[in-house]
Amino acid sequence: MTGSIVDSTGAPAPVADFLHEVLAATPIATRLELCIQCGTCGGSCPSAADMDHTPRTIFAMVRAGLRDQVLHSNTPWMCVACQTCTVRCPQEIRIPDVMSTLKALADEARLAPSTTAPAFSRTFVGNIHRFGRSYEVGLVALHYLRHYPLRLPAMMPAGVSMLTSGRMGFGVHRIRQMHQLTAILDRAAALETGR
Amino acid sequence: MTSLLYYPGCSMSGSGRAYAASLTAVCTELGLDLEEIDDWNCCGAFEYFALSQVRAYALVSRNLALAEKQGDGSRTVVAPCSACYLNLAKTDHDLRENPGLRALVDDALAAGGLQYQPGSVEVRHLFEVLVREVGIEEIGRHVTHPLAGLRVAPYLGCLVTRPDYDHRWPLREHPLEFDRLLSSLGAEVVDFPLRTACCGGHMTQISPDTGFDLIRRLLDAAVRAEADMLVTVCPMCQMNVDVYQAELNHHFKTDYRMPILFFTQLMGLAFGESPASLEIGHEVVSARHALGKIGVVVPEEAETEGAPGHVPPRRPKKPTGLPMPSMPGPQEVRR
Numbered sequence: 030m031t032g033s034i035v036d037s038t039g040a041p042a043p044v045a046d047f048l049h050e051v052l053a054a055t056p057i058a059t060r061l062e063l064c065i066q067c068g069t070c071g072g073s074c075p076s077a078a079d080m081d082h083t084p085r086t087i088f089a090m091v092r093a094g095l096r097d098q099v100l101h102s103n104t105p106w107m108c109v110a111c112q113t114c115t116v117r118c119p120q121e122i123r124i125p126d127v128m129s130t131l132k133a134l135a136d137e138a139r140l141a142p143s144t145t146a147p148a149f150s151r152t153f154v155g156n157i158h159r160f161g162r163s164y165e166v167g168l169v170a171l172h173y174l175r176h177y178p179l180r181l182p183a184m185m186p187a188g189v190s191m192l193t194s195g196r197m198g199f200g201v202h203r204i205r206q207m208h209q210l211t212a213i214l215d216r217a218a219a220l221e222t223g224r
Numbered sequence: 225m226t227s228l229l230y231y232p233g234c235s236m237s238g239s240g241r242a243y244a245a246s247l248t249a250v251c252t253e254l255g256l257d258l259e260e261i262d263d264w265n266c267c268g269a270f271e272y273f274a275l276s277q278v279r280a281y282a283l284v285s286r287n288l289a290l291a292e293k294q295g296d297g298s299r300t301v302v303a304p305c306s307a308c309y310l311n312l313a314k315t316d317h318d319l320r321e322n323p324g325l326r327a328l329v330d331d332a333l334a335a336g337g338l339q340y341q342p343g344s345v346e347v348r349h350l351f352e353v354l355v356r357e358v359g360i361e362e363i364g365r366h367v368t369h370p371l372a373g374l375r376v377a378p379y380l381g382c383l384v385t386r387p388d389y390d391h392r393w394p395l396r397e398h399p400l401e402f403d404r405l406l407s408s409l410g411a412e413v414v415d416f417p418l419r420t421a422c423c424g425g426h427m428t429q430i431s432p433d434t435g436f437d438l439i440r441r442l443l444d445a446a447v448r449a450e451a452d453m454l455v456t457v458c459p460m461c462q463m464n465v466d467v468y469q470a471e472l473n474h475h476f477k478t479d480y481r482m483p484i485l486f487f488t489q490l491m492g493l494a495f496g497e498s499p500a501s502l503e504i505g506h507e508v509v510s511a512r513h514a515l516g517k518i519g520v521v522v523p524e525e526a527e528t529e530g531a532p533g534h535v536p537p538r539r540p541k542k543p544t545g546l547p548m549p550s551m552p553g554p555q556e557v558r559r
Binding site: 055056057058075076079106107109110111112113115116126129130132133136144145146147149150151153154156157161162163164165166169172177180183184186187190191194195196197198202204205206209210212213214215216217218220221224 | 234235237238239241242263264265266268269270271272273274275276277278279281282283286310318321322324325328329331332333334335336337338382383386387388396397421422424425426427429430431432433434438441467468469470471474475505506507508
């Protein structure tokens, strides 16, 4: 991949390997390599206050090759993917997609900061693998019991209200062609490993 | 009768069932025939893309392939959930733009005996279909019971106009179509600058402090604008603002009681449908008091004694001071 990034004169610019790793791990062109460090993303971000580095800083760290620090940061997990930065970025970088890649790399490297986010994703995806659909009640109940048992009392009235108004669908719907979906996802997993 | 392929999304049979009921009533009235995509699967929300993007694209592509196969007569796929809409639109767009991704997805779909030609379906959000395809004027012509006197905050949320892969929205941050649609129903639309702000999505699950603060901003803006309710086009936004409001009040020691209804519920009311048929009364923070203002009676049995929304909402005191982002202000009653 060396040479895919050029400086203003068109000559290959030296880049840290981690940037290449991030670009290669993303199946679409995110244009991350074109970041001009203007900071519009962080200034637009509704959850920037809760991030330990703003998106701009994270992209600088990616370029500097600070792999462990980036993957250990909570920044990608705090991204709410509201796409505000995407439409404001002068370089049209697909920032939430970069954050998805960083999450996947952090999870794989077991560097994700102590957060319940990867666990939530896994529970959610587990339901898809079982049923082909999301199962709200099981998902939220399991997640609360595992990670937020102390939040349950404050949530009880809302839970009761949803229960009695029929907003909790207890019947899990399983798609008919589950074997087809499984075959597709298994093949995709094999292809992803081979990339 | 215009025929459209319909991708309901998982929440429509659970937390968003009032959306499902009301959009069916509204589409019937407007002559839109929704044909559900047979055996559709989950769009993966955020969660699948966070773990594995290639598998997530393959997951979404199965829906597009099923739609392409089923869609004789229509190639428009309409999704009422903003997150589902984004994932379907994003996948179709990215398959068109990234040959490498397309090769991987083609290979994965083939393992399930499916194929998809990128661009062969057109993914649209229900809101966009209603304001563009049917048209706000036409919707106005169906109004028999104008919502005069109801003050509504038009909360469109993030993903309908952003990132807008197909360039359908000239104003991505302050689109006015939702304001105009609600005005055409006779409602009084308040000035709500957070119309495309974020509800936090899954943050209520994984980082409650972050999620609650984003929801609090919405509630605060609605209270400041003296809105009777928020109106949404997304089941995720509805759930965050409605279901988590009690826990948020507990967290911030506030006393918000701001109902949030689906725009299709208000359209249905304006078209003369009964509140019960639109499943009004199933929200946690009750809209009864707000709708009572305009003479709409929500049936009593639809509500639960003791639910947090059961207490009639109080009109908050007028805010004082500059309209700046702030900590919980004087309009919030401290316990």
